[in-house]
Amino acid sequence: MEFPDVLASNQATLYGVLLAGALIFLGLLMRPKSKNLPPVVRTIPVIGGLLKFLNGPVQMAREEYDRLGPVFTCKVLTRNITFLIGPEVSENFFKAPEAEMSQKEVYKFNVPTFGPDVVFAVDYPIRVEQYRFFMEALKVSRLKGYVDAMVEEAQEFTAKWGDEGEVDLKAELEHLIILTASRCLLGIEVRRHLFGEVSELIYDLDQGMVPISVLFPYLPIAVHRKRDKARKRLEEIFGGVIEKRKKSGVQENDMLQSFIDSKYKADGRPTTHSECTGLLIAALFGGQHTSSITSSWMGAYLMNKPSVLAQAQQEQLEMIKKHGEELNHDVICNMDYLARIMKETLRMHPPLVMLLRYAHKDFDVECNGKTYTVPKGHVTAVSPSVAGRLPLVYPNPDNFDPDRYIPGREEDKKAGAFSYIPFGGGRHGCLGETFAYMQIRTIYSVMLRNFEFELVGDFPEVEWNALVVGPKGPIKTKYRRRKLSQADVKTDLLPQSTL
Numbered sequence: 001m002e003f004p005d006v007l008a009s010n011q012a013t014l015y016g017v018l019l020a021g022a023l024i025f026l027g028l029l030m031r032p033k034s035k036n037l038p039p040v041v042r043t044i045p046v047i048g049g050l051l052k053f054l055n056g057p058v059q060m061a062r063e064e065y066d067r068l069g070p071v072f073t074c075k076v077l078t079r080n081i082t083f084l085i086g087p088e089v090s091e092n093f094f095k096a097p098e099a100e101m102s103q104k105e106v107y108k109f110n111v112p113t114f115g116p117d118v119v120f121a122v123d124y125p126i127r128v129e130q131y132r133f134f135m136e137a138l139k140v141s142r143l144k145g146y147v148d149a150m151v152e153e154a155q156e157f158t159a160k161w162g163d164e165g166e167v168d169l170k171a172e173l174e175h176l177i178i179l180t181a182s183r184c185l186l187g188i189e190v191r192r193h194l195f196g197e198v199s200e201l202i203y204d205l206d207q208g209m210v211p212i213s214v215l216f217p218y219l220p221i222a223v224h225r226k227r228d229k230a231r232k233r234l235e236e237i238f239g240g241v242i243e244k245r246k247k248s249g250v251q252e253n254d255m256l257q258s259f260i261d262s263k264y265k266a267d268g269r270p271t272t273h274s275e276c277t278g279l280l281i282a283a284l285f286g287g288q289h290t291s292s293i294t295s296s297w298m299g300a301y302l303m304n305k306p307s308v309l310a311q312a313q314q315e316q317l318e319m320i321k322k323h324g325e326e327l328n329h330d331v332i333c334n335m336d337y338l339a340r341i342m343k344e345t346l347r348m349h350p351p352l353v354m355l356l357r358y359a360h361k362d363f364d365v366e367c368n369g370k371t372y373t374v375p376k377g378h379v380t381a382v383s384p385s386v387a388g389r390l391p392l393v394y395p396n397p398d399n400f401d402p403d404r405y406i407p408g409r410e411e412d413k414k415a416g417a418f419s420y421i422p423f424g425g426g427r428h429g430c431l432g433e434t435f436a437y438m439q440i441r442t443i444y445s446v447m448l449r450n451f452e453f454e455l456v457g458d459f460p461e462v463e464w465n466a467l468v469v470g471p472k473g474p475i476k477t478k479y480r481r482r483k484l485s486q487a488d489v490k491t492d493l494l495p496q497s498t499l
């Protein structure tokens with residue numbers, strides 16, 4: 001069949017149009033899908049994000065959560081930080097394998113403090129082995145002995161207080177936490193003979209971590225030089241202790257011993273002096289400020305909430321009735337109410353206000369019916385402070401209520417796996433959580449049984465301007481020594497179920 005010319009030329013045009021259409025369609029199919037990036041925090045260009053961030057990352061994250069929802073990006077100079085707020089969206093952060101979401105890039109500023117051969121300085125397979133050393137050092141059979149040492153330290157420490165007086169509870173607890181940590185982690189030699197020098201060196205390490213260290217950890221400034229000298233001297237001290245123990249054949253029950261005895265599975269080699277020192281420093285840094293801040297807030301709440309105090313005292317009386325005056329691991333494990341007070345304290349005041357990872361791959365997050373793609377190269381952040389006060393997860397979030405966690409309510413679980421994150425979670429959840437619960441319950445058990453306390457002045461405010469966030473200023477406290485008895489408990493404040 002022949003087409004008239006005009007039709008033939010039209011047909012050619014038609015084929016041409018169809019072909020072009022097909023190519024465009026194919027092109028659309030082949031082209032990478034345009035990504036639906038998370039909304040961006042609106043700021044003035046270049047330095048706006050930095051200023052907002054430096055002004056208070058938690059306050060910023062709270063405001064932007066209300067404005068933009070659970071997923072949003074803040075541009076801080078050349079970095080994109082994408083926040084994932086709440087259990088609905090934080091799963092990726094906690095569960096992704098290290099190859100997709102890693103810690104090293106964002107936490108490597110710790111390397112000069114911890115040392116060149118541990119944690120964020122080493123490749124992931126070695127780090128995993130070192131985390132195994134931590135787990136071994138903190139397992140229940142060891143914790144039992146640590147608790148005996150904690151009880152001894154807490155009793156010895158409070159025995160030095162007078163019959164009544166006024167103290168800064170924050171400073172006292174800071175001191176007591178370092179004493180118990182030194183004894184259980186660093187060992188009896190340091191606690192008994194080297195405590196003065198070692199605590200000064202640890203102080204220098206601590207002072208060597210200033211905000212600028214996060215960006216430039218090797219900047220030649222005085223505090224960094226002092227930090228490096230302290231790290232070196234600590235290695236000499238621990239090297240000496242390790243050699244003495246090895247020669248004498250004495251085996252202690254502490255974290256140091258556990259690190260000395262640890263061997264890498266990959267090649268069977270034992271740990272070096274420098275690795276043992278670095279791991280001990282990492283444990284102290286993980287546990288010192290976090291635990292002392294938590295115990296300070298907890299004291300402030302106990303003094304500020306008479307009904308909570310009454311219930312905590314009642315629990316102690318019940319323990320005494322059941323177990324006598326004996327305080328040990330098993331008795332302390334039974335103090336559920338004290339544990340819930342600590343848990344609630346941490347929900348309201350997590351010392352680590354922001355946890356970070358580096359995204360090595362694009363990943364998708366679904367929220368409010370939308371899917372956002374967080375691009376490779378973004379720093380991702382979750383905030384225990386913001387997550388702990390989400391009204392959808394914790395009704396009436398600013399109210400201190402230790403019973404949120406009792407069976408039937410379980411607000412920490414109802415909204416999903418990562419609703420409660422003061423200890424992180426998933427792949428890198430805190431390895432010292434049980435230790436911290438034992439340490440802080442031991443201290444309060446000793447204090448509640450032997451003293452009454454009263455807060456002088458107002459409830460403390462938050463010191464946001466710190467890497468590890470705690471109460472601002474001293475917590476002035478009046479105390480009076482007495483043996484806890486039923487007469488001390490305000491029974492009219494107790495719930496019916498406890499009577």
Ligand code: HEM
Pocket residue numbers: 103131134282283284286287288290291294346350351352355356421422423424425427428429430431432433435436
């Ligand atoms: C109230 C006290 C404590 C709090 C609130 C706390 C909080 C945390 C948080 C939030 C993380 C996760 C960090 C992240 O995901 O980036 C973490 C990890 C860790 N914590 Fe704690 N911590 C406490 C006490 C301790 C103690 C006492 C120790 C050791 C004795 C310790 C050792 C560690 C270690 C080794 C890790 C790293 C785990 C990993 O990356 O796999 N922590 N802690």
